[in-house]
Amino acid sequence: MEKFAWLIPLLPLAGFLLCVFMGKKISRNVLGSIASLLILVPFLLAVGIFIPFASSPDSEPIRILYLEWINIGKLNVNYSIQLDQLSLMMMLVITGVGFLIHVYSIGYMHDDENFHKFFAYLNLFVFFMLVLVMGSNYLMLFIGWEGVGLCSYLLIGFWHKNPEYNKAANKAFIMNRIGDLGLLLGIFLLYLRFSSLEYSRISFEAMQIPIDDPIIRNATLLLFIGAIGKSAQLPLYTWLPDAMAGPTPVSALIHAATMVTAGVYLIIRSNVLFTLAPFTQEIITIVGLCTILFAATIALKQNDIKKVLAYSTVSQLGYMFFALGLGAYSAAYFHLFTHAFFKALLFLGSGSVIHAMGGEQDIRKMGALKKHLPITHLTFLIGTIAIAGIPPLAGFFSKDQILAAAFEQHNVLFWALALGGALLTAFYMFRLYYLTFHGQFRGSHEQEHHLHESPKTMTVPLVILAICSVFAGFINIPEVLGGNHWLDRFFAPLLAGSAQIIEEVEHTHLSHETEYILMGVSVLAILAVVFYARIRYLRNGHVPADDSEEIPGYERLLANKYYVDEIYDRLIVKPVLAASSLIYRFIEVKVIDRIVNGVGQVIVIGSRTFRFLQTGNVGFYIFAMVVGILVILAANSFLN
Amino acid sequence: MEEIQRAFGQIGINHYLFLSSVLFSIGVMGVLLRRNFIIIFMSVELMLNGVNILLAAFSRYSGNQSGQVFVFFIMVVAAAEVAVGLAILVMIYRNIRSTDINALKNLKW
Numbered sequence: 177m178e179k180f181a182w183l184i185p186l187l188p189l190a191g192f193l194l195c196v197f198m199g200k201k202i203s204r205n206v207l208g209s210i211a212s213l214l215i216l217v218p219f220l221l222a223v224g225i226f227i228p229f230a231s232s233p234d235s236e237p238i239r240i241l242y243l244e245w246i247n248i249g250k251l252n253v254n255y256s257i258q259l260d261q262l263s264l265m266m267m268l269v270i271t272g273v274g275f276l277i278h279v280y281s282i283g284y285m286h287d288d289e290n291f292h293k294f295f296a297y298l299n300l301f302v303f304f305m306l307v308l309v310m311g312s313n314y315l316m317l318f319i320g321w322e323g324v325g326l327c328s329y330l331l332i333g334f335w336h337k338n339p340e341y342n343k344a345a346n347k348a349f350i351m352n353r354i355g356d357l358g359l360l361l362g363i364f365l366l367y368l369r370f371s372s373l374e375y376s377r378i379s380f381e382a383m384q385i386p387i388d389d390p391i392i393r394n395a396t397l398l399l400f401i402g403a404i405g406k407s408a409q410l411p412l413y414t415w416l417p418d419a420m421a422g423p424t425p426v427s428a429l430i431h432a433a434t435m436v437t438a439g440v441y442l443i444i445r446s447n448v449l450f451t452l453a454p455f456t457q458e459i460i461t462i463v464g465l466c467t468i469l470f471a472a473t474i475a476l477k478q479n480d481i482k483k484v485l486a487y488s489t490v491s492q493l494g495y496m497f498f499a500l501g502l503g504a505y506s507a508a509y510f511h512l513f514t515h516a517f518f519k520a521l522l523f524l525g526s527g528s529v530i531h532a533m534g535g536e537q538d539i540r541k542m543g544a545l546k547k548h549l550p551i552t553h554l555t556f557l558i559g560t561i562a563i564a565g566i567p568p569l570a571g572f573f574s575k576d577q578i579l580a581a582a583f584e585q586h587n588v589l590f591w592a593l594a595l596g597g598a599l600l601t602a603f604y605m606f607r608l609y610y611l612t613f614h615g616q617f618r619g620s621h622e623q624e625h626h627l628h629e630s631p632k633t634m635t636v637p638l639v640i641l642a643i644c645s646v647f648a649g650f651i652n653i654p655e656v657l658g659g660n661h662w663l664d665r666f667f668a669p670l671l672a673g674s675a676q677i678i679e680e681v682e683h684t685h686l687s688h689e690t691e692y693i694l695m696g697v698s699v700l701a702i703l704a705v706v707f708y709a710r711i712r713y714l715r716n717g718h719v720p721a722d723d724s725e726e727i728p729g730y731e732r733l734l735a736n737k738y739y740v741d742e743i744y745d746r747l748i749v750k751p752v753l754a755a756s757s758l759i760y761r762f763i764e765v766k767v768i769d770r771i772v773n774g775v776g777q778v779i780v781i782g783s784r785t786f787r788f789l790q791t792g793n794v795g796f797y798i799f800a801m802v803v804g805i806l807v808i809l810a811a812n813s814f815l816n
Numbered sequence: 817m818e819e820i821q822r823a824f825g826q827i828g829i830n831h832y833l834f835l836s837s838v839l840f841s842i843g844v845m846g847v848l849l850r851r852n853f854i855i856i857f858m859s860v861e862l863m864l865n866g867v868n869i870l871l872a873a874f875s876r877y878s879g880n881q882s883g884q885v886f887v888f889f890i891m892v893v894a895a896a897e898v899a900v901g902l903a904i905l906v907m908i909y910r911n912i913r914s915t916d917i918n919a920l921k922n923l924k925w
Contacts, residue, residue, distance in 0.1 A: 792921040798847050798856075 177224040178238050181257060184218040184267065185306040191215070191299035199292025208282035211295040215278050215302055219271035226264045230666060239312055239376065246315075250371045258312035258375060261670045262444055265509070266309040269516045273433045274302050276637035280524050281425040283633035284531060294334060294423065301327035305434050309441060313373040314363045317442065321359065321406065324435045325352045331430060332422040344418040351415040355405015359442075362398030365391060366449075379448045379673055387452055387677065396449050396456040400463075403439025409497055410467045413490045414741055420482040424527030427482060432489050432523050433516040440496045440512050444505045444670075451503060451674035461501025465593055467494030470738070472600035476607070477734035479720050480537045481526045484608050488563065489519055491601060495578055498594060503678065504581035506652075506667040511578060513663075514570035514648045518562040521641035525556035528630040528638065529612060533623055539608060540720055544617040548627040551635045553613050555642040560609045562645040564602035565702055567695075573649035576695055580654075583694055584686055595698055602705045610713035611720075618719070656691045832873035839866030853905055853917045857898075864894050 191214035199207060229235045237260035246253040257263075278298060285294050301324060308320025333345030363373065369391045370378045385392060403409070408416035419431050430436070443450055443460070450457060468491050475487035492515050499508035530537055532549055546553045562569040565576070575598055582591040617624055629635065653659020668675070686694075712718050733739070839862055846859030868887045875883025905915075912919050 794853075794917045794920060795848065795851070802844060802848065 177221065177228070178240065178259065180221050181225065181238075181240060181259060181310075182242060184221050184271070185303050185310060187214045187218050188299045188302040188306065192296050192303060195292050195296035195299060199296060202292075204286060204291050205282065207292055207295060208278070211299055212275060212278035212282065214299065215271055215275040218302075218306070219268070219275055222264065222267040222271055225259060226268060229259070229261075229264060235669075237376070251367070253313055253315045253373055255316070256312045257310040257316075259310070261667050262441070262509070263309045265513065266441060267306060269513060270302060270305050270309065270434050273516055273520050273641075274298075274305075274429060276640055277425045277429045277433075277520065277524070280428075280527070280634050280637040281423075283631045284425055284527055285423060288423075290334070294331075297327055297330050297334070298426075298429070301331070301430060301435070305438075308438055312375060314366065314375070315373050317445070318359065318363060321402075321438060322356065324430070324438065325349065325356070325406070328352075328419070328430050328435055331426040332419045334422055334426070338421075341421040344415075344421040348415040348419050351412050352405050355402045355412055358398045358400075358405070359402025362395050362402060365395040365398060369395065375445060378446075382448045382452060383673055383676070385452060387454065389452065392449055393453045393455055396446070396453040397459070399442060399446060399449075400456060400460055403442050403497075404463065405439075406442075407436050407439030407493050407497070408490050409439075409463050409493065410470060411740075413467065413471065414744065416490055417483055417486040417737075420480070420486050424482065424523060424530060427486070428520045428523035428527070431486065432519040436489065436493060437496070437512045437516070440493070440500065440508055443497075443500045444509055447505050447671055448673040448677070450500070451677045457501045457503060459501070460497050461590070464494045464497030464499075464501055465590060465597075467491065468498060468594060468597035469600070470494075472597050472604065473734055474737045475604040476600065477720070477731055478604075479540050481529065481539050481542075481608065481612065482523070482537055484539075484604060485519070485522055485526060488522075488601065488605065491597060492519065492563070495575065495594070495597070498590075499578040499581060502578075502581045502585055502590075503674065504578065505671050505674065506664045507574070507577040507581050509667065510652050510663050511574035513651070514562070514574040514645070517641055517648050518559045518570060518645040521555060521559040521638065521645050522563065524634070524638055524641065525552050525559060528552040528634055529556075531630055531634070532627050533619065534626055536619060536623060539611040540722070541619040541623075542612045542617070543615040543619075543719075544613070545627070546613040549613075549629050551629060551638060555635075555638040556613065557609060558642040558645055560605045564605050564706060565598050565698065566602075566706070567699060568646075568649065570645050570647070570649035572699075573652060573654070576698065577652065577654065579698060580686060580691060580694060583690070591694075595701065598698060599701055599705045602702045603709050606706050606709035607713055610709065614714050615717050615719075654691065656688045656695075829873060829877050832869060836866045836870040836873070839863075839869065851917050852915045853908070854915055856917065857901060857905065861894065861898070864890060 191211045194214075195207065195211060202210070225238075229238075237258055239256060239258050241254050241256040243255040245255050278295070281294065281298065285291055288294060304320045304323025304327060306320070308317055308324060311317050311320060329345050329349040332348050333342050335341050336345075366378060367373055370381050372378060372381075382392070405412045416431060416436065420427055422431075450460075471487045471490035471494060475484050475491065478484045478487060492511070496508045496511050496515075499505075499511065528549065529542065529545060529552060532545070532552075533542065536542070558569070562571040565572045567573075579591055579594055579598070582594055650659075652661055652663035654661060736742075843859045843861075843863030843866060846862065847856050850856055850859065868890055871883045871887050871890075875881065875887075908920070909915060
């Protein structure tokens with residue numbers, strides 16, 4: 177199957193070209209089906225490569241070189257791919273979830289005038305995402321990294337007639353630039369140290385480097401800045417909530433399941449380097465933990481169904497980084513994997529709700545949707561339970577493994593804070609669930625009349641994702657619950673370098689009793705919080721206050737997202753704009769414009785004067801010619 | 817015949833130089849001073865032939881044949897130029913009914 181690996185990224189690219197050039201000529205359903213099929217075939221190919229790879233215990237990473245790209249001096253970069261545990265698992269998530277979201281989009285975008293453009297961008301996104309995870313060197317990763325950023329920009333601003341959405345798209349693009357600069361500098365630094373950009377060579381040579389090498393520390397910090405930008409961590413997270421301006425399938429695919437996890441992929445891919453830099457790891461842990469709590473508290477007070485999910489995504493990405501910082505790379509990937517399913521499910525469910533409500537996104541205007549949208553309700557409930565971390569759904573296992581990793585490193589404070597984040601998650605998710613699907617309907621009469629379950633193309637992906645959300649956790653059941661840590665063992669060759677480095681450090685494993693206690697505490701606390709949310713929003717029928725009403729101080733702080741956007745606006749955006757207008761007024765207008773206009777004026781004045789030389793008198797011309805020749809001859813003999 | 821050749825052999829390079837300079841100067845003065853454009857045209861030919869004489873003389877003097885080849889080139893080009901130039905002059909004459917070069921003063925700016 178490996179010899180078909182090149183088809184995996186190229187089929188979505190073919191889909192992109194097809195949608196661009198033929199999009200308007202093909203009927204919508206056919207176009208959507210072709211675009212989806214061009215994601216399904218790569219998925220099947222990826223499965224075909226994955227199964228033999230996973231079933232033999234000593235599989236070596238497969239590296240295939242397709243084309244030489246840059247070969248100057250020591251710099252040697254190729255179009256080559258690397259298929260190993262990490263990239264295969266990522267490919268399965270991208271193409272699998274991507275296919276379901278494509279199918280969903282056929283229904284969701286059916287009435288949009290730019291239907292073909294949407295599928296073109298979506299296919300292009302899948303192409304770049306596959307390049308990102310399949311490449312065998314950092315430059316291939318960088319191509320994919322920039323490409324998905326571009327597609328994210330195009331899709332956030334998809335409804336470009338709304339200037340607010342354009343602003344959101346610009347914001348996402350510009351904030352990602354900050355991170356991308358860090359990534360690029362990090363790659364340069366790695367090249368400086370290793371004279372190569374191939375993952376295999378860097379990981380191999382890094383093993384000879386002692387812990388806390390300054391170049392490695394700086395390079396990992398820079399790579400982490402790249403990851404912060406792409407994966408929406410503090411302090412560059414503000415673009416992700418605004419990115420909800422895009423159509424809902426985009427939020428599900430790009431801003432929940434795949435693109436934003438590119439930062440996590442980058443760090444797992446470079447795990448040897450990060451293990452060599454304990455300082456960077458500490459920073460990652462702290463940034464991740466702050467992001468978990470920061471985003472989760474904001475989500476408590478948001479009233480837009482997609483904004484709640486967006487902040488929830490930021491918070492869950494915080495968990496992944498928290499785990500990466502603790503060195504629990506496979507736990508981070510495990511959470512990425514389960515999160516891709518339940519968050520895509522929740523976003524698509526919210527899309528189904530928005531579809532039924534005729535574009536309404538405010539949960540204060542919803543309620544009692546349970547009886548109108550039975551399938552959406554059930555799948556959304558499954559997603560909510562999964563993300564809240566209630567066993568035996570997916571979120572429980574992955575989150576529990578991260579919490580256990582925190583406790584394992586004797587860090588009770590970190591464990592408690594991360595558990596606090598999990599409780600906040602459970603609360604805001606059930607708040608969202610009860611406000612949307614239970615209680616009284618609070619919208620207008622037309623909306624109530626219009627309520628309907630979504631078409632099959634939308635509900636079938638929901639059901640499949642719900643099934644995955646239930647069972648995805650079973651790939652890594654901990655030993656205490658009778659499992660065998662399949663994912664951890666599968667990832668072991670990938671993380672062998674890191675394991676070898678930290679071998680010297682004393683590593684304690686938790687006793688089974690401790691693990692039981694930890695699980696019990698977190699499950700009981702989460703259930704208590706869910707129960708509290710149930711009383712508050714279901715029995716007491718509490719509805720968040722209207723925007724016009726006065727709300728107490730701390731709630732206002734949360735509802736306004738800690739005023740972070742305003743602070744950035746005041747500290748960065750406004751000064752930059754002021755400086756630009758200053759430069760415009762003094763340098764642009766007074767210096768550059770004057771030089772340019774001056775050149776023009778000199779030529780105009782000069783030609784106005786010198787045109788009188790051309791009298792039209794032929795005798796004069798000939799005379800001037802003869803005099804000219806004589807002058808040249810005289811000058812020639814004089815100079816010689 | 818032999819006498820003629822000997823007589824030519826006694827003529828030094830200075831004589832040729834003088835002759836061609838005179839011819840060339842007459843040509844220049846004719847171009848500068850005359851107003852009839854057919855005369856100007858003839859003066860130009862005079863200048864060209866002044867140069868031709870010089871080339872032939874130098875060629876003989878230094879025993880290098882390529883100077884004479886050049887002369888033939890110049891004659892061919894001059895013939896072509898005459899064909900084009902005279903055609904233009906005929907057209908101008910048909911338009912302005914005059915051979916005065918100053919009548920073309922409007923060809924400016």
